[in-house]
Amino acid sequence: MKSPSVAAGSGACARAGAASPAIVSTTAAVKSFMRTLLDSGLISHMTRALRRFPYAVFLVVLTLAAATRAQSPRPMGIVDLLAVPRLSDPQLSPDGRDVLYLRGDADWKADKRVSHIWRARVGGEPVQLTSGADGENAPRWSPDGKTIAFTAKRGDNDGAQIYLLPVDGGEARELTSHATAASDITWTPDGAAIYFKAPEPKTADEKARDRLKDDVYAYDENYKQTHVWKVTVASKSETRITDGDFSVTDYDLSDDGRKIAYLRAPTPLLGSGDQSEVWAANADGSSAVQLTKNSVQEGNAAISPDGSQVLFISQANAKFDTYYNGRLFVVPAAGGAARAIVGEREPLDVDRALWSKDGRSIYMLVNLGAHEEVFVVPAAGGAPRQLTDGKHSLGSLSRSGDRLALTIGDSKSGGEVWTMAAGDAAPMQVTHVFDYLSRDFKLGAQELVQWKGADGATVEGIVTYPVDYQRGQTYPLAVMTHGGPQAADKYSIGSTTYEIQVLAGKGYVSLQPNYRGSTGYGDAFLRDMVGHYFQNAHLDVMTGVDELVRRGIADPDRMVKMGWSGGGHMTNKIITFTDRFKAAASGAGVAQWVSMYAQSDVRFQRTPWFGGTPWQANAPIDVYWNNSPLKDVAKVKTPTIFFVGERDPRVPMPQSIEMHRALKSNGVPTHLYVAPREPHGWGELRHQLFKVNAELEWFEKYATKHPYTWEKAPGEEKKDVKPTTDQDR
Numbered sequence: 022m023k024s025p026s027v028a029a030g031s032g033a034c035a036r037a038g039a040a041s042p043a044i045v046s047t048t049a050a051v052k053s054f055m056r057t058l059l060d061s062g063l064i065s066h067m068t069r070a071l072r073r074f075p076y077a078v079f080l081v082v083l084t085l086a087a088a089t090r091a092q093s094p095r096p097m098g099i100v101d102l103l104a105v106p107r108l109s110d111p112q113l114s115p116d117g118r119d120v121l122y123l124r125g126d127a128d129w130k131a132d133k134r135v136s137h138i139w140r141a142r143v144g145g146e147p148v149q150l151t152s153g154a155d156g157e158n159a160p161r162w163s164p165d166g167k168t169i170a171f172t173a174k175r176g177d178n179d180g181a182q183i184y185l186l187p188v189d190g191g192e193a194r195e196l197t198s199h200a201t202a203a204s205d206i207t208w209t210p211d212g213a214a215i216y217f218k219a220p221e222p223k224t225a226d227e228k229a230r231d232r233l234k235d236d237v238y239a240y241d242e243n244y245k246q247t248h249v250w251k252v253t254v255a256s257k258s259e260t261r262i263t264d265g266d267f268s269v270t271d272y273d274l275s276d277d278g279r280k281i282a283y284l285r286a287p288t289p290l291l292g293s294g295d296q297s298e299v300w301a302a303n304a305d306g307s308s309a310v311q312l313t314k315n316s317v318q319e320g321n322a323a324i325s326p327d328g329s330q331v332l333f334i335s336q337a338n339a340k341f342d343t344y345y346n347g348r349l350f351v352v353p354a355a356g357g358a359a360r361a362i363v364g365e366r367e368p369l370d371v372d373r374a375l376w377s378k379d380g381r382s383i384y385m386l387v388n389l390g391a392h393e394e395v396f397v398v399p400a401a402g403g404a405p406r407q408l409t410d411g412k413h414s415l416g417s418l419s420r421s422g423d424r425l426a427l428t429i430g431d432s433k434s435g436g437e438v439w440t441m442a443a444g445d446a447a448p449m450q451v452t453h454v455f456d457y458l459s460r461d462f463k464l465g466a467q468e469l470v471q472w473k474g475a476d477g478a479t480v481e482g483i484v485t486y487p488v489d490y491q492r493g494q495t496y497p498l499a500v501m502t503h504g505g506p507q508a509a510d511k512y513s514i515g516s517t518t519y520e521i522q523v524l525a526g527k528g529y530v531s532l533q534p535n536y537r538g539s540t541g542y543g544d545a546f547l548r549d550m551v552g553h554y555f556q557n558a559h560l561d562v563m564t565g566v567d568e569l570v571r572r573g574i575a576d577p578d579r580m581v582k583m584g585w586s587g588g589g590h591m592t593n594k595i596i597t598f599t600d601r602f603k604a605a606a607s608g609a610g611v612a613q614w615v616s617m618y619a620q621s622d623v624r625f626q627r628t629p630w631f632g633g634t635p636w637q638a639n640a641p642i643d644v645y646w647n648n649s650p651l652k653d654v655a656k657v658k659t660p661t662i663f664f665v666g667e668r669d670p671r672v673p674m675p676q677s678i679e680m681h682r683a684l685k686s687n688g689v690p691t692h693l694y695v696a697p698r699e700p701h702g703w704g705e706l707r708h709q710l711f712k713v714n715a716e717l718e719w720f721e722k723y724a725t726k727h728p729y730t731w732e733k734a735p736g737e738e739k740k741d742v743k744p745t746t747d748q749d750r
Contacts, residue, residue, distance in 0.1 A: 096488055096526025097462045099713045099732045102517060103127050103706055106454055107134065108428055110159065111438045113421035114166050118143055120426055120451050121150075121160040121169060122438050129735050132705050138171055138186075141451050143440060150186065151193070157184075159204065162421075164212045170196070172203055172217075183215060183252065197252050199259065201245070205271070209304075210278040214253045216262065218269060220245040220289070247289050249281070249306070262306040270297060273323045276378075279304050280328030280354060284319060285311075291670075294318040295343070295625035299333050301354040312352045313359060315341040318625070321373055326380040329354055330400070332362075334371050336507070338544070344551060344629040345544050346370035349385060351400060362402055369396070369405065370540045375420045376400070382443070384408075384425060386418045390509045390541035391469050391483055395425065397443050408441065409448060412467070414511035431512045432467035432485070433459045458514065463488035465525030467512055472568035474537065475560040478546075482534035482565055483510050484574070485521040496530045497725050498575035500566060500595075500602075504586030506538040506550065506558070507626070517709040518585045518608070518702075520716075527717065528725075529581075530574055536561035536591070554614075554630045554648040559594050566601075577601070581720045582659070585609055586672060586701065593650035593680055596659040604723035605661040606716045609672040609701060612679035613649035615642065622670040654683040660690035660723050664712055666699030690723075707734055 107125040114120070120143065125136040135156040141147040150169070151157045157173040158181065167188050172181040175195075180202025186193040196215070197203050200222035207216040222245070223231070230236060249262040249269050263269050263283070272283035281304055286297035295318050302309035313319060317337040324331050331354050338345045339361040349371045352359035362383065363369050372393070373386040377400075385396045385405065393415040398405040409415070413431040420426075423442050430436030434455040441448035458464065465488050471481040487496050501519045503510045510533035515521035521531045535542065537549040537557040549557050569575035582605040584592040589610025596605050611617045615635045618624055628634055631644045646652055661684060665677040674695065681693035694715060696708045703709055710732065718729040733739075 092461075094461060094463045097464070097522045098526070099517075099520065099523055099710055099717075100735060101462065102515065102520060102523055102713075103709060105435050105458070105514060107136075108436050108438055108452065108454060109136075109417050110419075111417055111426035111428060111440075111451075112160055112162060112419055113424055113426045113440060114162050115164060115421060116166060117422060117424050117440075120438055120440065121162065122428075122452070123158065123160065124149075124454070125156075127706055129706060132707055134704070134706070138169070141438065143449070143451055147452060147454075159206050161206055161208060163208055164210055168212075170206055170208065170215055172206060174202070183217060185254070196254065196257060197259070198257075199250070203250075207272075207274045209251075209274070210276065213255070214251050216249060216251050216272070216274055216281075218247055218249055218272065220247045241290065241292075244289050249283065260305075262304075263302075263309075264306070268293075271320065271322055274304065275324045275328040276326035277328060280324050281306075282312075282322045282324035282331040282354070284322050284333075291623045292625070294623065299331060299352065301331055310354070310356050312354070312356060317341050317343045323374065323376060324354060325376050325400075326378065330380075332374055332376065332383060332400075333359075334374060344548060344626070346540055346547055347372060347388070349374050349383065349398070351383075360402070362398055362400070363405060367405065373418050375418060375425075377443070378420070378423050384418065384420065384443075386415055386427075388509060388541040390535055390539065391481060391511055393511060395427065395441075408443065408445075412469070412512045414513055430514065432514065433464055435514050455514075462522070463526065464514075464522055465531075466490065470532075470565075470568065472565055474557055474564050476557060478537070478557070478561075480534065480536065480561045480565060482532055482536075483512060484569070485515075485525055485531040485533075486574075487525050487528045487530055490530075493573060495573060495576040496528060497579035497581070497720075498566065498569060499524050499529045499531045499720070500562060500580065500582050501531060501533050502536065502562060502582075502584040502588040502591040503533065503539070504584070504588050505540070506536075506587040506590075507540050507547065508587070509535045509539045509541045517713055519583075520713050523713065523717070527721075529720075530569070532565055532569060532575075534562050534565040536565075551629045552632055553644065554590075555594050559591060559598055562591065562595065563599065579603060579724045581605060581724050583607070583716060585664075589672070590650070592661075596657045596661055597650050597653035598656075600656075600658040602659050604720050605659050606664070606719060607661060607677070607680065608664040608712070609666065609669055610663070610676065610680065611650065611672060612654075612676045612683075613651040614645040615649075616679075617672070617676055618645070620673040620675060651679060651683065654680065655687060657684055657687065657689050660719070662691060662715060662719050663693045664703075664715075665693070665695055666701060666703060667695050667697050668699060669701045671701040710734060 104127050109123045111120050111122040120141050123136040124139050125134045128135045138151045138157050138160045139147050139149050153173050155174045157171045160169055160171045169186045174181045183196040183203050184193040185196050199219050201219045203217040203219050205218040247268040249272050251260045267285050268289040270284045270286050274281050282301045284297050285300050286293045299312040299319050299322050300309055317335050319333045319335045321334040330351050332351050334347050336345055336347050347370045349362045350359045370388040371385050372388050375384045382397050383400050387394055387396050395408040396405040413429050416428045418427045426440050428436040429439050438451040439448040465485045468484050470484045474480045570577045580602050582592050582595050582602045585608035589607040592605055592607040593610045618635050632641045663677045663681050665674045681691055684691040696703050714731045721727040721729040
């Protein structure tokens, strides 16, 4: 079957099958060849020829058999994992018959994942609508369903602009020529205009200084405020909606087009998040009213269809004390007290929320730890009702009329597009992009496992078994800890951060523990980190390891530890706590919390862990230091490699340098790999490929003693990409 083809122009369409990314499968080719032989009568000729040329016919049959065997399911490799598409941002058409979505695919020439807009008829075949070199984002239906608006960077534009694409076909036309990049687009109900966000442009003086490279800047002050604009479709004229020395980080237009709700922060910097507040105004920006005033971060501001109420989510309790699971609030748009919709006793961590069409209900995307589900709750308050149930993770929730669109992923899918209504017994699948995964690859089965923490609390995590798992046999164990730590690992196909299926193919069992501090398990579970980061969290990881050893699944003499961000913090802690792991890989992890607090671009979420800032009078420096992996780094015996992005603002490079140099000074085998240009999450495909290769080689060297051959990027199989270091010689 042919893979989805790439359209020639921005308005061109390409019919697409949704199976394997391969251009033509070997099995299909063999079947086609056999049909040709039968139709042409060559089989009968071959039968006669067999008597005269038996060896030649034997070679033909052997070749066909080998080709068929080549299509047998095989373990997943790193390049296979990188080739898995990503679907996001599904948007139902006004009539509910079609869904727009973004599909991101690995582009090795561009060395990045590029997303294009696809359209799928519910129950029909998908069609690729765009194919710009730099990709497209934010597809949005016009109210009449005849036009699609999206953002893209094309031509000589410095930033993304808004484009309009006729649904019936044709080329996309540029709508805006804004001085800066446009994002977060919303149609007005009459289809006459589109709202969007954009940062302020540089002044003429700033541009002149840039040309002269007179570019010294004031740290944490070199930003541009972001505001809301509106562009008229017919005339392309633009109107500013918000103005002032603040940034609009998120906004929402009411269904009747008369009101907007938005989040207003003093700067666009992440560190200003706890100073953001919810505001409401007329659609032209006038009569703005501040609706919240607290010291916690709000998100997901959405105004009711009639413009009378605003919902938002905050990681706070009903009194707006910080550091809790995500809670849903509603506040009158004219001003007044905000009230929590879901009660304090409900152990729900709300990730996203949407108003129903009539404004009487609110749909919620709720994190329940190892899985995520859609709930609906009366806007006036009451018991939430669960609409979905499964071993899956959900995302990208949106609404059109009375129907929802969302993505649903699990252990065999990267997240297909589905639709449902509140009255449906179950969601309905729209795309089948990931059918090829379980057909072409041997995938390790996933299971939810529970155990008792050191203090007797129940902890759980996801176990991914090796392919061809045999009960009663022990396997090398890879322990992966998630970031955040306000997050939770769920059923999934994995990623280049946590390459569970690649490890499964190499005979590893993986454990992803949702340790103390994870979300979706109630506030007490989450807040166990308040006042002390490492109290039960690392013990939860180790008791999970003990449970897999007790069950006869994990080999205690072949264990490795890995994690990224908060998972890197945990890895750095674990190697100072125990020498049971034969090897470790830490990505963007902390070394010591005092310097980390100052270096990171976000601090307000960290303050509760240690009981204050390190700069205040009588600062709790002892708490910061006692929870720092560097404090006990002299105890490390585990060979450990470190990864960090050169431009990581979240966990900056000096943290990894401190850990690496400490281990190196103490004679512990170590490397530090720095990815140029990369921020906190690595995005370049070759960097991702390098990271997984380096981890697998390190684990095989120290844990399993197996030789390892590095995978190469497609087309670069003869190129030597492995780094050579003194320790490798």
